[in-house]
Amino acid sequence: MNLAYLDVRHRLGRFIGTSLGVALLFAVVLAMAGIYLGLVDDATILVRSVRTNLWVVQQGTRGPFADMSRLDPSIVARVAAMPSVKRARAFTYQVMQREHAGRSLRFALVGLDFPVDRGEALALTHGRPIVQPHGEIIADASLGLAIGDTLHVAREELRVVGLTKQLLASGGDGLIFATVADAQLLAEDTPSDSIRAERERRTERLRQTDLGRAQPALEALTGDPDFRAPALASSPIAAVLVDVEPARADAVMASLAQWPDTSVFTSAEQEQLLLDGVVDKPRKQLALFAVILVVTSSLLIGAVVYMMTLDKTHDIAVLKLMGASPWRLGGLVLQQALAIGVVGYGIAVAIGVQAFPHFPRRVVLTEDTVMGVFALVLTISTVASILGIVHALRVDPARALEG
């Protein structure tokens, strides 16, 4: 006969009430874990989806995401010429905000080195990779764009030819892939205020060059937004993606590290940099919340189970006079704590499955998370039952004889 079950059934209301309360706490714990995993996944998905071995970036910087990296495009050819390098690609990255169809569109623009890289490596849900050197983009569905939509930027028309799903920048913005040439065009198309500022800066830079001093008339040209003076070329790339034979990766990395104008990272390091920079703080906050919630749910379960045990003091004394073993009495308390935990967690998982997909932030609920938190729940319940168990074992059987 299971005393824990029979007692719970006798006071079903209290049990269900407690389980529901605990369920809400556990649901938030699950959400915290899920949001964290979502953050990690979102933050690193770009690095993972471009599929390369090494990232060459500007000397002393930490790459295009965690830092501002500017490289001269000629480096691509230098890297490609190295032994053991299968392929070297230019890469640009910039977060921008533009008007589209009457709403403000915030996205991260990635430049692909067309025609070497047409975005074939991306997991497209609709459409096709880029085939034209100009005017075609692949966009993430989260931006609300559809195949055939046209984006008007920098007097250019960019047509959506392919769609991805859940391909986000570390900040949570959807990604748009264009050819490096288009990406650079877009990057230079800045809103009017900054255009004026940029114009002044260009003029200033021009005056500092020999060319500017010799030809003051050139200053008029800097007013033209399409003007690109070769000596003033400011269309750098952010990084070079280097595909090497895995076995030779260390050797290539070692020789790249000798170069005075570049720094080099493996893909894994680049992922880690992203996590350090972008995910670190939210992770600490989420972890803190999770700890508070775990402590709160332990206290809640502990208090309720302790009260349930106090209520049963007399019955426990009677059971002791029947010769009930400490195992049976301790087990009674432990089983009730576990029951509250397990039922509460079951409800929490159900809440999660129903509610998380509607969250504005991506919440990743993996089987590992569900099992991991379940183990935590069992631990919490066990710890929470200690006070009740101690009380049950200390009950003096003589209390049964008192009226």
Next chain:
Amino acid sequence: MDALRAEHLEKHYGQGDTLVRALQDVSLRVARGSVVALLGPSGAGKSTLVKALGLVSLPNAGRIWFGDQLVVDNGRLLASVQELRRAHLGFVFQRSNLVPFLTARQNVEIACEIGGTSNPKKRALELLDWLEVGHRASSMPDTLSGGEQQRVAIARALANHPKIVLADEPTAALDKVRGRAVMELFRKVAREQDAAVVVVTHDHRTLDIFDELHEMEDGRLSPTALATVAAH
């Protein structure tokens, strides 16, 4: 043969000025199949004696035998108290003390289970039938009358064929008729289960049921003739 024997029990509470000598050189023998009453004024030490005999609150000195097994020597327990309770003892309390979240049948069944009875459910139903409350087997305690509760409690005390049944004012909460019915059950228990039954009671109207009467006064026990008590 004696089912229960106690010799020279001493029990005191507190010390110095507040010292209470609740048991003073108490000796008692109860034969199998007999039912004895403990009488005496309030504070005489009746409950203290029952607690000592039931190993709930051990005496400071003296010896106790269950059958021919010495279980307490000079106030020290010689075997596992859980084992002794399961194997020898049944308690009936002033209030029925049924576990409120178990049905009548389950209240008896849990005692059978703790005692290691092979078919606890069957045994529980048999006991309830024997005590004439079989028809209330699946009722919760709070829906039973006082007399029915006390019968269930007696059934529970008998779960493991105890050779010693201890009852402390089992009829205090019952009216005259029901109180007498319960007392008669104790006699039935003693006779048919071959158990030694010790009952603390204040109810002088039911004394004819008992085989022996023992009067307590200030922690001392003295055997009393039925006639003496009846004259009170």
